[in-house]
Structures are given as structure tokens and as C-alpha cells.
Amino acid sequence: MTRLAIVINQDRCIGCQTCANACKMENNVPMGMLWNRVITVGSDVIDGAVGTYPNLTREYLPMACQHCDNPACQAVCPVGATYTDEAGRVLINYDICIGCRICMAACPYNARVFNWEEPVRDPDFNYGHKDVPVRPRGVTEKCTLCKERTDEDREPMCVTCCPTKARSFGDLDNPSSAVSALIREKSAYQLLPERGTSPKTRYFK
Amino acid sequence: MTSKKADTVARAATPMPNSSKKAIPAIVILAIITLVGIGAWVYQLANGLAVTGMNNGTSWGLYITCFMFFVGLSAGGLIVASSAAVFGVRQYKQVAKPAVLLSTVCIIAAAAFVLIDLGGVQRVFNLILHPNLTSPLMWDVLVIAIYLIINIVYLVLMGRRSNVASDRALAITSRLALPVAILVHSVTAWIFGLQIAKVGWHSAILAPLFVTSALDSGLALLLIVLVVLNATKLFATSKKLLSSLAGLLAVCIAVDAFMVGCEILTMAYPSAPEEAAVLTLLFTGSSAPLFWGEIVLGLAVPFLLLVFSRLRESVGVIVVASALVVVGVFLKRAWLLLTSFVTFNVAGAPGVAYGRSGLDGTDIWSLIGTYAPTWVEVTVTLGVIALAALIYVLLAPRLFAGEDGHLELASAGAPAFATPLEPALPSADASTAAALGTAAKTT
Ligand code: SF4
Numbered sequence: 001m002t003r004l005a006i007v008i009n010q011d012r013c014i015g016c017q018t019c020a021n022a023c024k025m026e027n028n029v030p031m032g033m034l035w036n037r038v039i040t041v042g043s044d045v046i047d048g049a050v051g052t053y054p055n056l057t058r059e060y061l062p063m064a065c066q067h068c069d070n071p072a073c074q075a076v077c078p079v080g081a082t083y084t085d086e087a088g089r090v091l092i093n094y095d096i097c098i099g100c101r102i103c104m105a106a107c108p109y110n111a112r113v114f115n116w117e118e119p120v121r122d123p124d125f126n127y128g129h130k131d132v133p134v135r136p137r138g139v140t141e142k143c144t145l146c147k148e149r150t151d152e153d154r155e156p157m158c159v160t161c162c163p164t165k166a167r168s169f170g171d172l173d174n175p176s177s178a179v180s181a182l183i184r185e186k187s188a189y190q191l192l193p194e195r196g197t198s199p200k201t202r203y204f205k
Numbered sequence: 206m207t208s209k210k211a212d213t214v215a216r217a218a219t220p221m222p223n224s225s226k227k228a229i230p231a232i233v234i235l236a237i238i239t240l241v242g243i244g245a246w247v248y249q250l251a252n253g254l255a256v257t258g259m260n261n262g263t264s265w266g267l268y269i270t271c272f273m274f275f276v277g278l279s280a281g282g283l284i285v286a287s288s289a290a291v292f293g294v295r296q297y298k299q300v301a302k303p304a305v306l307l308s309t310v311c312i313i314a315a316a317a318f319v320l321i322d323l324g325g326v327q328r329v330f331n332l333i334l335h336p337n338l339t340s341p342l343m344w345d346v347l348v349i350a351i352y353l354i355i356n357i358v359y360l361v362l363m364g365r366r367s368n369v370a371s372d373r374a375l376a377i378t379s380r381l382a383l384p385v386a387i388l389v390h391s392v393t394a395w396i397f398g399l400q401i402a403k404v405g406w407h408s409a410i411l412a413p414l415f416v417t418s419a420l421d422s423g424l425a426l427l428l429i430v431l432v433v434l435n436a437t438k439l440f441a442t443s444k445k446l447l448s449s450l451a452g453l454l455a456v457c458i459a460v461d462a463f464m465v466g467c468e469i470l471t472m473a474y475p476s477a478p479e480e481a482a483v484l485t486l487l488f489t490g491s492s493a494p495l496f497w498g499e500i501v502l503g504l505a506v507p508f509l510l511l512v513f514s515r516l517r518e519s520v521g522v523i524v525v526a527s528a529l530v531v532v533g534v535f536l537k538r539a540w541l542l543l544t545s546f547v548t549f550n551v552a553g554a555p556g557v558a559y560g561r562s563g564l565d566g567t568d569i570w571s572l573i574g575t576y577a578p579t580w581v582e583v584t585v586t587l588g589v590i591a592l593a594a595l596i597y598v599l600l601a602p603r604l605f606a607g608e609d610g611h612l613e614l615a616s617a618g619a620p621a622f623a624t625p626l627e628p629a630l631p632s633a634d635a636s637t638a639a640a641l642g643t644a645a646k647t648t
């Protein structure tokens with residue numbers, strides 16, 4: 001079995017949002033939404049600090065679909081449009097999705113975005129990987145772990161573009177992969193473990 | 206009695222019975238609202254769900270609120286009618302026809318709201334081609350379909366001339382209807398109650414709570430409909446039966462309040478941050494008008510109005526209390542749905558992307574889930590409600606024109622349940638209806 005995953009070093013993340021933009025460009029994500037965003041934890045403003053001066057902290061948390069081992073979104077999809085593929089990626093079949101959005105309600109991470117309108121792109125043509133399916137209006141979409149790239153044995157675009165190398169990518173089922181080593185050595189944690197979704201994405205500081 | 210029955214049948218068979226001529230203005234108004242609603246829906250189909258107020262933060266809104274609400278409204282009728290049959294509560298059996306018709310049109314409205322809410326309604330056949338049986342939404346599709354069929358069978362059987370075979374079929378249907386009615390509301394609750402993502406929803410009490418809210422709002426709507434049918438002489442219900450049903454409504458309100466209390470206390474007691482955030486929104490935040498509106502208008506006031514048997518004898522009081530219950534349960538559906546979308550589990554700037562192009566810079570982001578219905582949603586919603594009412598108004602005269610539940614029961618060979626309703630009244634149904642109609646107007 002293969003379980004592809006991203007492991008993120010939050011100490012390295014400088015909140016530059018490069019991964020968010022790389023993802024948007026690579027995956028032809030329409031205007032008004034993103035698959036990947038970098039959250040400044042607990043702050044109302046991007047890059048804000050938390051606490052009282054001079055005792056301040058700042059923490060960045062890159063957020064996209066966590067590719068859960070027990071995906072809440074998949075269980076509730078009435079038509080099985082959301083599925084886990086053989087590489088452990090949680091994916092959406094856009095031809096089947098009926099746009100009921102129960103998956104958006106079920107995902108604890110607000111990872112999913114919906115095509116409320118006819119997708120608008122700026123510039124007004126499709127960009128990114130040529131094989132990425134163009135999503136119609138009325139379907140849900142989210143991070144695919146750059147399926148088209150990872151199928152070619154390349155890393156997801158966010159991993160490639162991160163200027164501080166905060167992101168690692170690999171197979172959790174292969175004990176000698178870089179991600180497995182990080183999880184072992186750095187005790188990389190899962191987000192919201194109490195929700196029982198058991199994300200493949202891990203974080204460490 | 207026999208000639209009375211024949212007369213009733215004859216009247217029911219006339220295409221436009223006398224009593225429904227008066228309904229023409231109502232029919233025209235309802236038809237216009239329905240058409241405007243359909244127009245708004247076509248506009249939504251042409252432009253996508255972007256014309257609604259829903260967004261990536263609050264991904265369900267008025268339509269799903271109304272879906273829950275109408276599934277609930279359809280309960281009262283069927284549960285009252287079928288439990289009357291199952292447990293042999295004869296007096297409630299009299300209102301079975303108007304009750305089951307009400308249940309039918311409400312479940313049609315509920316199904317319409319789900320379809321209207323879909324982003325890809327043109328792919329809806331995938332529900333049949335690719336069913337995923339672990340999805341509570343799939344369960345709901347199945348159980349609503351069964352429920353609708355049972356309602357229609359029930360209506361058809363009740364319309365038949367009574368004989369041994371049809372009575373038997375009716376008995377079986379009513380025994381099936383009761384568990385399915387309870388299931389349909391539970392499954393609707395599970396769409397929300399099984400979602401571990403939202404602390405405001407994830408609760409075992411949600412299904413019983415939905416069944417109770419369904420009972421009180423459905424019964425309240427049934428009472429309003431019965432009074433209107435009385436006033437329009439379409440179907441006469443005795444005052445005694447109305448106040449008996451109103452007493453049952455008071456019990457349901459109390460149970461509903463108890464369940465809300467249990468849920469709130471269980472959430473509040475540990476003072477855990479996530480639950481506390483939801484409760485703050487409910488008590489003093491953006492959901493407070495909905496929450497307190499429900500507690501005061503939907504529970505406290507109608508309970509106080511109905512708990513005293515003297516007050517309950519007034520048709521006016523019953524109508525006011527019932528209307529408050531219906532509004533209160535609508536408010537409850539709204540706070541239950543919307544409050545859980547407000548706080549994101551992983552909070553922090555920039556938040557969640559709203560999901561619309563044409564917004565400048567940071568305007569595409571929201572730190573909390575926000576929502577307000579647009580004119581399109583409101584118009585479509587009114588259209589669906591008008592359509593449901595229209596179906597009711599059109600079918601009612603055909604199903605039970607000028608019937609008197611009391612007399613019909615007697616003519617069906619069942620022992621008459623009560624002594625004459627009001628001693629002052631002659632037993633002819635028309636005059637009973639007239640008198641009740643006046644009573645409804647004067648109180
Ligand atoms: S993060 Fe959300 S969308 Fe992604 S697999 Fe988990 S539950 Fe599904």
C-alpha cells in the first residue's frame with residue numbers, strides 16, 4: 001500500500017504564502033478560492049502576533065486537505081464522488097458530484113471549496129498542469145496532492161516551491177521515506193486528532 | 206347517515222365543488238407566488254448558487270433550514286393520524302384525511318428544497334447510479350421516498366369506500382407509517398448529528414430533538430389548517446377535538462423544551478472552549494435573536510397559552526399558539542444549522558476564502574462564517590411554500606369536500622366516539638362548520 005502525505009515543519013515556515021499561490025497556479029484554481037492557505041494561528045490579521053507585548057508568539061499553519069485516513073467527507077458523500085485512491089489520496093470525481101455540500105459540512109478543517117459561480121480565471125484561460133481536470137460550476141474541489149504531478153513521481157507543487165523547504169513529501173507506508181523518518185524523529189502531530197479523521201498530513205515544530 | 210355519505214361522495218366527485226369556488230382568489234394568489242418562485246429558481250439555475258448568500262464558510266443556508274423545517278412539519282399529520290389508527294385513539298382518526306394530505310404536501314416541499322439546494326441538480330440521477338450507503342444524505346433520500354409513497358398510499362386508501370379489504374390495507378399502512386415517520390425525522394437529524402466536525406451538531410439527542418420539534422410544529426400547523434378548513438367549510442372539526450389536540454401540542458412543547466434544556470446544559474457544563482463558543486453565539490451573539498426567539502415565542506408563550514384548559518377552549522388562542530410554535534421551530538432550525546458554521550475549527554487569518562470572484566484583495570476572505578439569505582433564496586422559498594399550499598388547496602376539496610370527521614366516522618360503521626359536540630348545535634355538519642367558522646372569526 002501507498003499512503004502519500006505531506007509533513008510540514010512549522011519552525012521553517014515563514015508565512016510567505018508561496019505554497020498557496022503555487023497550488024493555485026498549478027491546479028487552475030478559480031478566482032475567489034484557494035486549495036491551500038497559510039493561517040496565522042489565532043490572529044485576526046495575516047502575520048499578526050498573539051499575546052501581550054513583549055510576550056508575543058506567532059505561528060503559521062499551512063492548511064489544505066489533510067488527506068485523512070478516515071475521511072469524514074468521503075463517508076457522507078451520497079454519491080461516492082469523494083473517494084480514496086490506491087495512493088491514499090482523497091479525491092473527488094467531478095463528473096459524479098451533485099453539489100450537495102454535505103462534505104463541506106463534514107470536513108473539520110474547512111478544506112473544501114465550492115464552485116458557487118461559473119469559474120472565473122484571471123487571466124481568462126486555463127492555467128497550470130495540462131492534465132488537471134477543469135471543474136464545472138456546482139461541484140466541490142480541494143487539494144489533490146497534485147495528483148497529476150505525483151502520478152509522474154514528482155512532488156506536489158507546494159513542496160517544490162516552498163523557499164524554506166518546510167514541506168516534505170513521501171509515502172507513510174514506506175518506513176525509510178523522509179516523511180516516515182520525520183514523523184518518527186520529530187513526533188510530527190496531526191491536526192484536530194479528537195475528530196477521529198486521522199489526517200495523513202503531519203506538522204512538527 | 207347513508208344518504209349523507211352519498212351526498213359527500215357526490216360532492217367530492219364534482220370537479221369544482223361549491224366550497225372551493227371561494228378558494229379561487231387564494232388559488233390565483235398562490236399560483237402567482239409559485240410562478241415567481243419558479244422564475245427565481247430558473248434565475249438561480251442560470252447563474253449558479255452564487256446568487257444565494259451561501260459561501261465556503263457557511264455552505265448551507267435557508268434552503269437546508271427549510272428542508273429540515275418541512276420534513277418536521279410533515280410529521281405532525283402523519284404521526285397523529287397513524288398513531289390514532291395504531292393505538293386506537295378514535296377521536297384523532299377523524300382528522301386523518303386533512304392530516305395526511307398536509308403531511309404529503311410538506312414532504313414534497315422538503316424534497317423540493319433539497320433539489321433546489323443542489324449545485325449540480327442535472328446530475329441528481331447519480332443518487333441512483335452511484336449510491337453510497339454510508340451517507341446519511343443517501344439514507345434520507347431513501348426514507349423520504351418511502352415516506353412519500355406511504356403518504357400517497359394512505360391518502361388513496363382513505364379515499365376509497367370503506368370495506369373489509371380497504372380497512373385492512375389502511376390498518377397495515379398506518380402501522381408502517383408511524384415508524385417511517387419517526388425514522389424520516391431521525392435520519393434528517395443524523396445528517397447533522399453524525400458530523401463530528403461541528404460541536405453544535407454532534408449530539409445523540411439530535412434525533413429525539415428533531416422528532417419532538419417535528420411533532421410540535423407539525424401538530425401546530427395541522428391545528429391551523431383544521432381551523433382554516435373549518436372556517437372555509439371544507440372540513441369540520443369539533444371544538445372539543447381541537448382543544449384536545451391543542452393539549453397534546455402543549456405536551457409536545459414541554460418535551461421539546463426539556464430536550465433543548467438537556468442539550469444546552471450538557472454543552473455548557475464542562476465550559477470547554479469550543480462548546481462555549483457555540484453557546485456564546487447562541488446566548489449573546491449573532492444567533493441570539495433566533496435562539497431567544499425560539500425559547501420565548503416558540504416554547505414559553507405557546508406553552509403558557511395551551512397549558513390551561515380554559516384558554517385552550519378558544520380557537521383564537523389555539524391559532525395564535527400554533528402559529529408561534531411553527532415560527533419558533535423555524536427559528537430553532539435556523540440557529541441549529543447556522544450557529545455551527547460561524548467558528549472555524551482551525552481559526553486564524555486569513556480565514557476561509559469566500560468563494561466568489563469579483564471581490565477585491567482581502568475581501569475574498571472571512572475569519573468567521575457569515576450568511577444572509579438573498580432575495581433569490583427568499584423568493585424561491587416563498588415559491589415552494591406557495592406551491593405546497595396550492596397543492597393542498599386544490600386537493601382538499603377532492604379528498605374531503607364538506608366532510609365532517611365525526612359523521613364520517615359514524616357512517617363508516619365505527620362506534621361514534623362522542624356525544625354530540627356542542628349541545629346547542631344541531632348535528633348537521635354544515636351548521637357545525639358554520640358555527641365553528643364563526644367561532645374562529647370571533648375569538
Ligand atoms: S481534510 Fe477534510 S476534505 Fe480532506 S480528507 Fe480530511 S475530511 Fe476530507
Ligand code: SF4
Pocket residue numbers: 076077078079080081082092096097098099100101102103104139140
Ligand atoms: S458536494 Fe459532491 S463531493 Fe461533496 S458530498 Fe456532495 S456529491 Fe459528494
